[in-house]
Amino acid sequence: MVNEASSKTFQEKNIYDSSKHNFRQLLEFKEVWQYRDLVFFLVKRDITARYKRSVLGVAWTMLHPLGMMVVLTIVFSQVFRVSMVGYPAYVLSGLIAWTFFSQTSSNSINVLVWGGNLFQRIYVPRSIFAISTIITGLVNLVLSIVPLIIVMLVIKVPIKITILIAPVGMLFFALFSLGVGLLLSTIGIYFADIVEMYAIILTAWMYLTPIIYPITMLPDWAQYWIRLNPMFHLVQFFRDFVLYGTIPPASSWLLCFGISFIVFIIGWTIFTENSDEFAYRT
Amino acid sequence: MNLHTEHDFFNHKNSGNEISGKEIITLQNVSVSYRVPQEQIRTFKEFAIKRVKGKVKFQILLALNEINLEVKKGEVFGLIGANGAGKTTLLRLVARVMKPTKGRVVVLGRVAPLLAMGAGFHPELTGRENIYLNGALLGLNRHQIDERFDEIVEFSELGGFIDAPLRTYSSGMNSRLGFAVATTEMPDILILDEVLSVGDISFQEKSKERIERFQREGATTLLVSHSMNMVEKLCDRIAWLDHGKIIRVGEATEIVNAFKDFMKVE
Numbered sequence: 001m002v003n004e005a006s007s008k009t010f011q012e013k014n015i016y017d018s019s020k021h022n023f024r025q026l027l028e029f030k031e032v033w034q035y036r037d038l039v040f041f042l043v044k045r046d047i048t049a050r051y052k053r054s055v056l057g058v059a060w061t062m063l064h065p066l067g068m069m070v071v072l073t074i075v076f077s078q079v080f081r082v083s084m085v086g087y088p089a090y091v092l093s094g095l096i097a098w099t100f101f102s103q104t105s106s107n108s109i110n111v112l113v114w115g116g117n118l119f120q121r122i123y124v125p126r127s128i129f130a131i132s133t134i135i136t137g138l139v140n141l142v143l144s145i146v147p148l149i150i151v152m153l154v155i156k157v158p159i160k161i162t163i164l165i166a167p168v169g170m171l172f173f174a175l176f177s178l179g180v181g182l183l184l185s186t187i188g189i190y191f192a193d194i195v196e197m198y199a200i201i202l203t204a205w206m207y208l209t210p211i212i213y214p215i216t217m218l219p220d221w222a223q224y225w226i227r228l229n230p231m232f233h234l235v236q237f238f239r240d241f242v243l244y245g246t247i248p249p250a251s252s253w254l255l256c257f258g259i260s261f262i263v264f265i266i267g268w269t270i271f272t273e274n275s276d277e278f279a280y281r282t
Numbered sequence: 283m284n285l286h287t288e289h290d291f292f293n294h295k296n297s298g299n300e301i302s303g304k305e306i307i308t309l310q311n312v313s314v315s316y317r318v319p320q321e322q323i324r325t326f327k328e329f330a331i332k333r334v335k336g337k338v339k340f341q342i343l344l345a346l347n348e349i350n351l352e353v354k355k356g357e358v359f360g361l362i363g364a365n366g367a368g369k370t371t372l373l374r375l376v377a378r379v380m381k382p383t384k385g386r387v388v389v390l391g392r393v394a395p396l397l398a399m400g401a402g403f404h405p406e407l408t409g410r411e412n413i414y415l416n417g418a419l420l421g422l423n424r425h426q427i428d429e430r431f432d433e434i435v436e437f438s439e440l441g442g443f444i445d446a447p448l449r450t451y452s453s454g455m456n457s458r459l460g461f462a463v464a465t466t467e468m469p470d471i472l473i474l475d476e477v478l479s480v481g482d483i484s485f486q487e488k489s490k491e492r493i494e495r496f497q498r499e500g501a502t503t504l505l506v507s508h509s510m511n512m513v514e515k516l517c518d519r520i521a522w523l524d525h526g527k528i529i530r531v532g533e534a535t536e537i538v539n540a541f542k543d544f545m546k547v548e
Contacts, residue, residue, distance in 0.1 A: 015390055017388045018375070019386040019387075037418050040418075041414050045407060049406040119379065122419060123379050279374070280316060
């Protein structure tokens with residue numbers, strides 16, 4: 001598209017031609033890789049800026065799920081009179097997984113839908129902001145494994161070596177969450193109300209996932225239907241490693257990989273196809 | 283530099299339109315239209331009903347309408363016109379922030395991100411941390427920022443404040459830092475939305491010198507301004523935009539005079 005004479009003074013990589021946007025999906029991958037240092041600095045910003053003025057700092061990442069766990073344990077044992085062995089560890093393992101998903105997916109929607117000012121001033125691959133939100137969430141998720149281990153030690157739930165494979169479960173969460181975030185923020189360009197609606201959906205979704213209650217509490221027909229909820233499988237997969245100390249069967253691996261990967265691909269494809277629209281929001 | 287790297291994956295697939303070597307910025311039949319919803323839609327139900335009935339009406343706002351423009355290498359090119367003429371939209375197209383709705387924009391070379399001066403600055407982070415974050419947003423990688431770090435600090439005259447959080451900076455310090463990061467590398471194209479006035483008089487002098495040095499070394503400048511004296515003094519050529527169309531393109535004095543006459547008549 002440019003003859004040789006002109007490109008002498010310009011490096012070829014600095015040629016921009018708006019008429020070329022084939023294979024946006026692949027180009028976006030490539031650009032994200034080029035901007036990988038930006039991901040690092042954004043994650044660093046999110047983590048340091050959040051805690052800089054608070055006294056306890058990063059400890060809040062661990063204290064928050066612990067506090068939730070205490071509240072829920074009291075509510076369930078005293079109010080609902082549900083007794084379950086090792087309930088605090090059960091609810092905590094579910095909560096940290098759920099918190100990761102709900103925070104990262106809604107944060108990435110917020111940053112993409114409302115982060116408009118930046119998008120109008122400079123070009124960076126927009127998915128960078130969703131990716132760095134997810135990675136920030138992963139850092140917090142890894143940190144919140146610490147209080148889980150402490151709780152398990154205190155209530156004498158045996159800690160198994162399989163906890164070391166838990167990152168696989170986290171990776172599936174990350175892919176799933178990124179896919180959901182990208183998909184919903186693309187909808188958000190055209191219909192901003194989705195941001196508010198998603199907050200409500202998340203609340204309902206949490207109660208439809210066995211996070212704070214054991215699935216055995218549900219009647220049989222409900223246990224059947226709940227299998228349609230992808231988060232059910234992902235949370236169970238994660239709990240197998242960190243809580244039950246078992247390695248899930250191959251079918252679970254395949255199912256969880258399939259769910260998260262397909263959701264990610266759908267979100268990525270639709271997002272990159274429409275990402276130029278973000279600058280049009282004024 | 284990794285900025286503006288829509289890479290030619292498909293170099294072999296040459297498009298028909300030939301672009302000769304001298305034009306550093308080329309706009310071919312470029313239109314940009316914004317879709318503005320005409321009426322307030324209050325609820326999702328209302329939206330869904332209207333959507334199904336095909337009654338969601340959008341007003342098409344043509345910010346740019348069939349623009350053809352070529353800017354040559356080394357030129358200082360001005361854009362003038364009333365508010366809403368499409369000047370800023372045109373700058374955004376060249377900066378790659380926006381894609382044209384129709385037509386083609388070709389930019390050869392790196393654009394200095396002066397539109398993005400101080401982009402992503404966070405008040406709780408130190409000056410040092412902000413340099414890295416801002417630099418990365420502008421497409422530099424860690425090593426490139428490492429190399430330029432001392433120069434940036436020196437130019438911005440921040441000295442001992444570099445490790446203090448940005449919220450303690452004065453607004454002058456803030457914009458000095460933004461300018462220093464944005465111009466740390468010699469660009470091929472400078473985009474200026476209004477003539478820069480950063481910091482105090484001595485810093486303004488310093489930043490002007492830096493921009494003039496870029497221009498001497500062959501950078502092309504795209505300047506938007508409402509100050510006719512400035513534009514006439516600085517620019518080689520000018521395009522006069524009105525309601526998304528180019529009224530005239532030509533030598534600076536000629537266009538400025540025509541524009542002034544026109545404004546008087548109005």
